[in-house]
Amino acid sequence: MPEFSIKDVGLKVGLEIHQQLDTNKKLFCNCPPIESDEYTIKFQRKLRAVKSELGEYDPAALFEKSKSKIIIYYANPQSSCLVEQDEEPPHNLDEDAKKLVLVIASSLRSNIFSEIYPMRKTVIDGSNTTGFQRTMLVSQGGFIEVDNEKIGVQSICLEEDAAKLLRDKGSIREYSLDRLGVPLVEIALEPVEGEPKKIKNIALSLGRLLRSTKKVTRGIGSIRQDVNVSVNNGGGVVEVKGVQQLDQLEKVVEFEAKRQHGLVKIIEKIKNSNFKDISKENDVFEITDEWKQCKSKIVQKALNDNFRIKVIHVKNFAGMFGYSPYNGIRLGKEIGQLVKFFGIGGVFHSDELPNYGIEEEDISIVKNLLKTKENDAFLIIAAPTDKIDFAIDSVINRIRDAGRIVPSETRLATQTGETVFLRPRPGASRMYPETDIPPIIITQKELDYAKNNIPKSWDESITELRNKYNLNQQLAEQIFDSKYIELFEKIVQRIKVNPTFVASILCSTIINLERNGLNAQLLSNNEILKSFELLGNGKIAKESIEMIYENIMAGKSRTIEEAIKNASINTVKQDELDQMLEKIIENNKNMIKNQKERAMGPLMGIVMKELRGKVSGEVINKLLLLKIRNVLENN
């Protein structure tokens, strides 16, 4: 199998990022974007499929229409109101969100329109209670400079985020309304040529530019990247959604380039073959009865579930399903993923049989029925009656495309940096004006304000932080990119504490506690500030901060004072401490005599185990050393 070389495929990638804005209210109402698990309101809706205006035959759309799911919505009155329930028209566009997106557009030198029109983009999977997403085009054009190259900006939109999917099972889909209506800025860049690493750098730079406004949210889910990928001779553009981390982005682009180039090679192979077409009327056969005796477990289960089994005869196609131009890239695998859209587990094809319990006998039955010739192939699908024909139509279309084009579709990025088929490319965006909201006029004054408030570049901000607080590069980057940047500055400006220490507590300590499953949301900025105040006044020891945070983040206490009590910090008085140390010295006199001052190490270990956080480590160190020296002198 040949090695894949990404340099030769003519890779083009268009990056699109969606970033949540940190305005503390939603785009069309005053609700704060609080995420919670407690929902006191529950209701159900059915969204009706909107008739396509082109009347094109689209198996996916017809299938979606026939699915007709019941949508259940959960709401918490703290984070949503009648607007999110679609029981009240939207309020006026939030001024803060508008100001922020104008600043972002100005930072990217994008051309802002004098009138901005909110539009309705039809979405009927349930993620918007209204049946559409409210979105508006704010500006077009512009650029971002990355490694001395100007990367073009296509468009900047302001839109509302969708509801969060909780569950999707059978005919019921459940969403929560916390996230619905949160403002998002969507920035689409012009497609660029280059390697995955370059794409990653562009995404990183764009993310940093947004963070330099200090008004975008951080954390998982606050920024989502989609990439549109195409290769030379492919003819299609594939949209990959759901990339959350930059490392994942690089892998995803690499994988997708390989997959698409593999498909191009399959196109060439098919073009050079005798494959002509598939006829829905003449090339599809039912074998539900004929395969009743098939011993394959999968087939038996399908028959037990009352599925139908059909086979598609593909003339002059032998070897095409199984042909693997690169490792893991096969038409058979593509089709297997495609049918998952219809809720079907997979397909069998002639290149991989006999296998899966399907034996020569079963294959012979099919071959006789189809009257196959040596160069022919076939593909078998088992599915319920209400799905099987939609799926077969999709598969036939896909096989037809396999010899002409890399299909434009929507795929999902996986955790491991691959992509899987998600859904067919949506039809032309069904957008029409959101007439509940009047057009938004942008005045010259607002444009000037935006231009004058373009934030410092990320690089400049980091350098400034380093110089001001004497932080190293890594820590400066971490604290600037974290949600605690403003708190950090507040603390170090008010309290006499080492900035490096503060930054590392805010960056490493809290994150480590989160990684252990604790909840950083329980630790308010106020409490963090208090803890440093107490530290600055010498009331608590450095080591106790982690213990205090742990206590609060585990839900055991709500305030610093409570945590100090509950974690028994500072409960050791001077004479108690003295007694404790005496006891430990007594019990380890021999070790001290043997190891002399080197006994400090292990003894400190023993002491700190008992007294960590309760007394300052420095204090213990001094005392212990004194006592050890005492012992040594007197013996």
Place this chain on the structure above:
Amino acid sequence: MSDYRGYSGKSLEYLKNNNINIGESVKIFADITYSGIIMPRYEHSDDKHLVLKLKSGYNIGLGLEKIKKIEKENSDKKKIEHKVEYKKKISLPKILLLSTGGTIASKVDYRTGAVTPILTAEELNSSVPELAEIANIDAEVLFSEYSENIMPEHWLKIANKLNEYCKSNYSGIIIAHGTDTMHYTSSFLSFALSGYPIPIALVGSQRSSDRASSDAALNLIGATRFLLGCKTNGVYVVMHQDKNDETVACHFGTRVRKNHTSKRGAFQTIGDVPAFIVINDEIKRNNLKNFFKKKEYEAKINLKTNVALVKYHPGYDPNLLEKILEMNYQAIIFEGTGLGHIGKAMYEKVKKAGKRGIFLGMTSQCVEGRVRMTVYESGRDLLNLGITPLEDMIPEVALVKAMWALGNSNSVDEVKKIMLENIASEISN
């Protein structure tokens, strides 16, 4: 589209000078080049911008001063209108759908963004295909008005049209109507068409039917099921019961009110549960009483509009009543406070009105509950002045009934008699 909707002054001149109409494809050279279709403008917008629909689907506003040049582009391939064949199932019961306006049946043209009413049975069927499974629907358009613009003349039109169909073989009649004043119309029809043999359902939608989230379809389907299965007659308002797309409530047309500006379940029966509810294909009857108190159909399609609805409040200027009398109003329906009271300061003018032979009726702005004016001194005083308590009639319903009563009587005594007679369940007994 060849008119210049929304364009005026400078922008209109610009389009005309360049020989460009709304709906045409253009290329605009400005700071960058834009390609798209010229869109209509909102009423009340300035004259300094053009609206363009870009290929991405987004609309934008471009300032005239930024435009260097504008060119027409060759128009795209013609849009294919797919005519959907609508097969009527002859064996199914017949329903008549009379359209008076509202957002209950509308569709959107994505190319232009225009939302237009659905007027034919074919269009309705492709929007709500479930209807064709249960009934054979004839669609007729009476007029197309937002219901805030509906006037008593429209009530007369609807009633007269219904009268034409009183002997037809329709199993039920749906009136598509805007929600704002639906309960006023339903009240009038209840009085003017007492005993009407075919059940009538007024149906509206709180969310226009061009949206996937519209409540229109379920309301129409629920209304159709109700009409076919209720086995009775009457005038009903049929809408969502609550925020779920599940239960459809069918309210007595004289006992219902729009109690929320925007919720799907805005309509509520006052002081009771809805007369019927429809869940999927099950109809549940809550109110066993007949809607019309008389069995025979008696059409009395007349009214006089000189009735005032006076909502009393602290600080109400009694001189306003004087003005009402000067304008030759013949009836006043008071929306009093509590059990049916208005302040002492009003007594003098009320007495004057009573002496003039004006009908004076009392309802309560509490909306729910019965007026009872014998309990307190104020109430007794008002009775003495000639005010007629109207039991638990809803103020808006009392207003409509008074208009109808005036149109069908010759003296204030006759009006009083009609007002106190329970004709269409407007009074709960």
